[in-house]
Amino acid sequence: DQQVKQNSPSLSVQEGRISILNCDYTNSMFDYFLWYKKYPAEGPTFLISISSIKDKNEDGRFTVFLNKSAKHLSLHIVPSQPGDSAVYFCAAIYGGATNKLIFGTGTLLAVQP
């Protein structure tokens, strides 16, 4: 059973517009959420995170929103740039100090020039 779901396998947006990537989860015990970005033939790189006690976290062009009642989080990229084209993984932390990650299946973002 997939505890972290990314229902959109791909997304295409125009350069300069907003990209919104979505993620849903089922386990209310998750206490931290992260977004990772992955280019082909490279490992995932950390992008931004949010604690379950917050509803928004912002870092430059990237903002993550958390709606705990809906068990939903989203990543907003504004403005989108061609270099943002990559696979984005949503992940949730469980297990306290062991920091085990549960990953979603990823969304391929294509930013068109």
Place this chain on the structure above:
Amino acid sequence: NAGVTQTPKFQVLKTGQSMTLQCAQDMNHNSMYWYRQDPGMGLRLIYYSASEGTTDKGEVPNGYNVSRLNKREFSLRLESAAPSQTSVYFCASRGVLGQPQHFGDGTRLSIL
């Protein structure tokens, strides 16, 4: 600044062969992890080591063994490779609690 280094980058095995994937980190991190990535499945945790001298099973440990050789190195062994273990394997490490995991660039393993 190498971060997390995985070797080899590519490997082709025959069914039944054994193989050890190597991972080393130079960030003085306590925790290390092994994941596999399959199409449409995201990354799934195989084994992890919360600190030197300890290892624990993750979500998909069957068919694998691990060794935390020292603080820097965490290896993953396939004793008798099976085609179902064809995947991309990622190693990660993490420092203190609250910091994100840092990933290597992966080992692409094909088992025929």
